[in-house]
Amino acid sequence: MSAVLDRAPGLENTGKLLPSLREIEDAARVVYREFQATPQYRWGLSSQRLGTDCWIKHENHTPVGAFKLRGGLTYFEALQRRGELPAQVVSATRGNHGQSIGWAARAHGVACTIVVPHGNSLEKNAAMRALGVTLIEHGEDFQESREFAMALAAERGAHMVPSFHADLLRGVSTYWWEFMLAVPQLDVVYVPIGQGSGACSAIAAKLALGRKLRIVGVVSAHATTYADSLAAGRVVEAPVTTQLADGMACRVADGAALDILLPQLDHIVKVTDDEVAQAMRDLYTDTHNVAEGAGAASFAAAMKERELLKGQVVGVTLCGGNVDRTVFAEVLAGPQA
Structure with a gap:
């Protein structure tokens, strides 16, 4: 189920963390010394499955197979x-x-x-x-x-080296900056939340570019610290039992990330391992790209809310494709919806 978040008045505690447009552009020059911008495509079968235009950002195409x-x-x-x-x-x-x-x-x-x-x-x-x-x-x-x-x-x-830091956000923000520049008509994007750098970077790019799109956070239903913490307005530890979405297997939310997410996320969607597995199968069928569990979570969330998305341009991120071969084989052998 989706959980609508209470609105906070502003970003008073986050100004030092979120990069400006110039800082994102400078970060892109650092990133592009190693590899070029990753592609984003409007996949026909995924759009048909979702019932509306679906654009997928392919961070599985970096040299390490993930946005990090x-x-x-x-x-x-x-x-x-x-x-x-x-x-x-x-x-x-x-x-x-x-x-x-x-x-x-x-x-x-x-x-x-x-x-x-x-x-x-x-x-x-x-x-x-x-x-x-x-x-x-x-x-x-x-x-x-x-x-x-x-x-x-x-x-x-x-x-x-922490998992959440302003200098990490500057780099990660470049992929959302690329996505929003390439597809300016995006109405809503779905972002998986592990330690929070991906979602906070989506917020940074949105604010830097002055975009109006909605950002929806996605957590594992088996690792709910961010959903629970956002609902409570403080860090709430939660057990981790996901067997598939290891990239979202966080037990303790980061307080600085919460400060950014609370006033800016539209809402949170929880996805089960079964829903993530189905999204991994769907993405392989539709695009022949490999998605790890966290990498398929945003598409799983969009599919869960597809009845609410008619007529909108939806962005999801295949943020990583690093799944063990035996795990992926087992997932692909599962039932196709």
């Missing part, structure tokens, strides 16, 4: 610009953030250790190691990995 790389590039560029590049960094991830930090750290000659929970995606783990990352498995979920990574960074005197 943009943020890692701008984060390390900012460290270098300030003369603060460390000898080593530590961070925690379920995979895509870790690939981003590993790629950027390698480009700057910085040693990188990434902590992941036990049972993390084997293929995401392998991709991080291929980037030169030292991988440590610790904890049963992302929050335990994050807390261990913070302690490890303090013990080593290493720089701890």
Whole structure:
């Protein structure tokens, strides 16, 4: 079910976090040193399935198969610009953030250790190691990995790279900026929420470009900290039981992200693992692109609300395609609606 959010008067606490249009444009120049703008297409079959024009932004086409790389590039560029590049960094991830930090750290000659929970995606783990990352498995979920990574960074005197930071938002905002420039007629976009950088960056691009489109947040029905926290107006911890949407498997929301999301999100949609699996199948059938669980969540949410979207131009993000082959094979073998 959708949950309409209470409106807050403004963004008094977020001015230092959200990038300006000029900062987004500057960030794009940093990103484009590594790869060019990703495509967005109006897919006929997806539009037919949704019952209205559906544009899909293909962040699965970055060199690490997910949008996170943009943020890692701008984060390390900012460290270098300030003369603060460390000898080593530590961070925690379920995979895509870790690939981003590993790629950027390698480009700057910085040693990188990434902590992941036990049972993390084997293929995401392998991709991080291929980037030169030292991988440590610790904890049963992302929050335990994050807390261990913070302690490890303090013990080593290493720089701890957070999952949510203004210098990450600058880079991630470039993909929403690309999308909104390429498809100015968008009425509404659906954005999955993990730690919040994707959704906050969509807000940043909207405000920077002066657009009127609605931004709908999407969370896993099995990881509801952001939905619960937005409803309560404060951080509310919630258990994580999703087996498919690991990119949204967050147990504790980020307070700074909440400050940005609360006054700007139109509403929140919760999607189940079954709905995400169906969206993964739909996207493969319609576009022959691979979507990981979080990467299919925005389309799942749009499909859930398709009766409300007639006549509107809808944007969704295939924000990552890094799903283990065995998992994807099992999902594809499931029933096609």
